[in-house]
Amino acid sequence: MKFAFSTLGVPGLSVPDVLRLAVEHGYHGVELRAHPEEPVHTGLGLVERADVAAAFKAAGVEILGVAGYARVAEPGEDGPVIDEVNSLVSLARDLGAPFVRVFPGGGTEQSAADADATAARRLGTLARSAADAGVRILVETHDSHRTGADVTRVLGTVGHRQVGALWDVMHTWLGDESPVDTFAALSPYLGYVQVKDIASADDKTPLALGTGALPLAECLEVLSAEGWDGWLCWEYEKRWYEDAAPLPGLLEPGREYLSRLLSRSG
Template structure:
């Protein structure tokens, strides 16, 4: 498996420093948070997008994905949501990223069935657009669709290869789902896996990999046992936790921890 980290852990850091961190600490790629406060977002010009792609190529790194904030199950008109997803897909194509991350965002204003149908309709519409651009849209296990079983209700309705799943191991665990069950639900659609660690179920402050309560050993074991050979991306949510330790000092121990788990499960 290949290892990446998300720029959510180093908010606002210039790309030259992001690529230097990835190279220095032995990661194969980076997931780019797409937000106006970050160096990479949908407002970049064609020249700026080409510069992003060139910077990663020069560093010998992959851009794993564009982590967007479109909420495909949110109530309201389809138009603005589809426009946001398409803009993310175009950005991913232009910088050489194979994946775009979207959230469910179903909220409490509609039933689960209505949220499922809304998300599936929008993802199905966006799928052909993404296919034409060689990008895959991944629905993250998050918020209203926290578990693999939740996400599968949507993905089963979509039924398109260009729409898949992003397994956030914290959310499936907080949703009461065991890693073996999450993988069973998501494996037919799995794009990549976001790993992380947290202090406790009641305190989701990010900590170094292996220093918290998430079942990372079980996650890596089930992936390895089933021959899955994709990406593990460390999403360290420093952006939301002012007291979190700085990510750069944790990157090498985190990579070593994941490598150890991979070796033990081989």
């Protein structure tokens, strides 16, 4: 498996500094948080996008994906959501990134069936532009669709290769879904896996990998047993928890921890 980390853990850090961290600590790739407060976002011009792609290529580090904030199941008109996702797809294409992350965002003001239908309709529309761009749109296990079973209801309806799933191990755990069940649901659609650690369901402050409550060993055991050989991306949510320890000092121990788990899993 390949290891990446999200720039959510080092908010606002320049591209050269992100690349330095990746190279120094042995990470194969980086997930770029696409937000105006970050160096890489949908407002970048073509020259700037080309410069970012060239910098990653020169460093030998892959851009795993563009982590956007579009909510494909949220109530309202389809147009703004489709435009937002298409802008993320275009950014990923220009950067040479294979994936775009979106959220479900179904909310509480509609039924689960209506949220599923909304997300499936929009993603079905978006699948063609994603295919043309050579980018996969991944729905993260998150908020209204926290478990693999939740996300699979949508993806099974869409039925297009360019629309898949991102497994966030915290949210499936919070949804009381076992790693075995999550993988069984998402395996036909799985793009990559976000790993992290927290103290408890009531305290989601990010912790060093292996020091919290999340079943990381079980997750990696399932992935290894099933022969899955994709990306593990550490999403350390420093942006939302200012008192959390700085990520740079945790990167190498985190990679070593994941490597040990994979070795034990065979």
